[in-house]
Amino acid sequence: MGDIKDIRELPQKKVIKPVKLDEHIIEIVSDSGEGAQKCGQSLGAISAKMGNGVWTVEIIPAEIQPPARSREGASGIRVRIGSKKVTNTGNYANLVIALNEQVIYGRLRQDAYDDQTVMFIENKWATHELDSIRQQYADAIDEFKALGIQVHEIPMETECLKLTPNPRKGKNMWVLGLLCYIYNRDVSKAEEQVQSIFRKKSQAIIEMNLRLLRAGYDWAERNIELHFEIPAMQVSSDQVVMNGNESLSLGIMAAGIELCSMYPITPATSVTHHLAEYFERVGGIVHQAEDEIAAIGFAIGASFAGKTAITVTSGPGLALKTEFLGLAVMAEIPLVIIDVQRGGPSTGLPTKVEQSDLLAAIYGEAGDAPKIVLAAATIEECFHFVILARKLAESFRTPVILLSDANLATGVQPFPRPKIDTEWFSAPIDQSPWKEDTKPFDWDPQTGLSKRPIPGQKGGMYTVTGLAHGPHGRVAYEPEINQNSAESRSRKIAAFQKTLKPPIIHGDAEGDLLLVGWGSTLGAIEEAVDRARNLDFKVSSLHLRFMFPIVPGLTEIFSRFKKVITVEINYSDQLGDPMITKENRRYAQLAWYLRAKTQFDIDCFSNVYGQPMNPGKVFQLIERELSEGTNNINS
């Protein structure tokens, strides 16, 4: 990075040759309502259109309108742009745009910056009318510099005031212009983007924002010496760019599901916002129920009546749905439940990422309630797994829980455009007469599978019940029938497991250390493993998608590594804690589960800071585990 201390004294446009970079991480941080996210999403979209690998993730305060200039109120976005595919949010930001100094403290606490970070900060606070604010600002700048951050104070407000009386609404586009210059973005693509964001607004507003964009670009060209080029990838196929929740929503539509019954809950709700906007065009409808219990009950009713429905929720909602989930298992009603996980327990961290619902999803119901649990690991999988989930629900006559998380929900990444296949759609409701002698729970002794009659099918009349029942569906009091029906419901899950293949190992099939993950941590784990392998560490990783039933072959795979550690975003006790022993230690959820499944002494690396897993932290783990003379991270 060049010396750019005198940027404000360089009013002339200069032609600087851009410096080539493999990738950069950019943050825009502000009070909420200043449009930082729009700015970052646009930068991401423009870059994706130019052929870069991109990952964007929102920085969301927990409140709708946190007080201005507060540390907790940090709102904004992180954009990671690369010349290769980007699969996660990365480590420290290379460049940050700050609209005030207080929000930066919030991000520092989250370990977002280091001494390589370059900061551009709004300088209007230096001349603010209040002594206290001027003082806070000056102190902060000193503090940031002391941390080694290169701080550049720039006149965003002053420059925007030349074009608009209300820079609060528009500064974001000026900043976008500035970033477009720094990263040598295609200006015409940026202009298209601005036009597209404001397409529902008046022409005057569109023009104002275009002027701000160009002004930011020009100002940067005259005053900033940073000028980068992040070369594009060679992509030959069409790509789609969206976040995980949009991907889930499109997956729901592509699965041919026609009813989504939901109750609003962060971070799942935006799936249904997106659906509500488009669903009716593909023959579907969103039902906003009076609560989560009603939401799943309504979906079960619709599924029973012929078309597999879906309900979308997050942890607290999943907790409320458990009784109905048990009924769906017992009565063998196909159903898809999406859980976009957030921090828990209870209301927890509503806007932050966590992977703490795994065991609740697998084992959350009272009684024995086997069902299928899947976990998407990428934004692309969010789309395809809904289609898979519906098929499995119908083929195995069972509820299927699909886990996503807050990191996938708001992360944006390009992926190959899916080719819509009409095979994905659910079949029309069967209304042909029911075969007289087929019972509604005619469990196949080998597979446990049976076929269900649908209301409207003549001769198929039966009564669904959550009470123990035999093949006829009638309430049964005989102990053998209960044992037999429980076996049948369990057997069909085992039958499904027989169709699964062992997971693919990332790296060598044997070595010193195997990291095992699930969900949104995939990109961070693999990036860290690749980095470590380049340094000759004998580390590999494995990522699970089929959580229940579990994929086959794990015991064999684990036996080929000296140590196995799960990497998860959930709570586990640290072994260094004097209160904690190997015996009373609470393991991370996947570790706990895999220990039970494979009887290996699996360790775990997990925490609940509410932050996405980053490759740096995973790399440190590998280094600590495999460097000579150092012991286990947890001891």
Place this chain on the structure above:
Amino acid sequence: MLNPTHELCSIPMPDQYFGMDDYGKGTPRWCPGCGGHSILASVQRVCKDLQYPPEKTVCVSGIGCSSRFPHYMGTYGFHGLHGRAFPVACGIKFRRPDLNVFAITGDGDCCSIGAGHWVHAIRYNMKMVVLLFDNGIYGLTKKQTSPTSPMGTLSNTHPAGSVLPPINPIQTTLGLANVSFVAQTTDWNSAHLYATIRKAADHPGLAFVRIVQRCPVFMRDLYGDIATNKDELILLSHQNGIDLKPSALQSFKHILEHDPSNIHKAREHAETEDGIPIGLFYQNTSSPRYDLYGAHNRGMNTTDKKWALESLLDQYTIRNN
């Protein structure tokens, strides 16, 4: 059962004629003297009189003695969770306007654990018949206080007598948004019971029927000799009300003219302490219906769906070839 008169008769007859047998299944396990028996018979008769195809009829219930109902019907049935009959019934009806839906619930089921769904089911106003079997007690779990138990009821949870005034389901339902049909009847006046369910089945929306039900085992004293005592019942009568034959009218000592389009009067009658008013309290045939909304875009064909999805994906696409 084929109609034997089919070829002999010039009046157009349905291909298949359903008799009472087609609506029955198994032997009810209710106690002798339980009000459930007569309600079951009335529903079966209404289904027969309307010739509801059994395969196009679904009885949905929660949990309780009353909620065993679907098991005794020859139709499709859904015996679900305690308090949750409404969400399931609504989910069934939402995209299947062709199905006739009955929702069966008890006083604990509807007015306690499922009270939230009750409020909203009334507001959704989807075409179905709701039968609240109100015996003023928790029957299945053996005599706990119900929200409709009269104050002072001796129960296993309040051995010294219950301490709160009961919920009046008619009064409550009449206070809910978008209410469109509220009627009350009793298990022991079978003519009125039948006529009420018959009227409810014709209603274009959610018809809420509270059935005052005797529990001879746990609430022997509540209604005592009511089946023979003409003093207790007050018949709400009107030309737009429940259609009773003149002979059936004779069994009532107290008859009150009440126009079911008048919700204010309906609320007044609901609150009376003079006796048990039965009849149609309120009906509005033009209240908005959520089932009509739910059914509006069903059955889109595969080609249109595919096309719509492709054009939706276009919005997210970066072309690279």
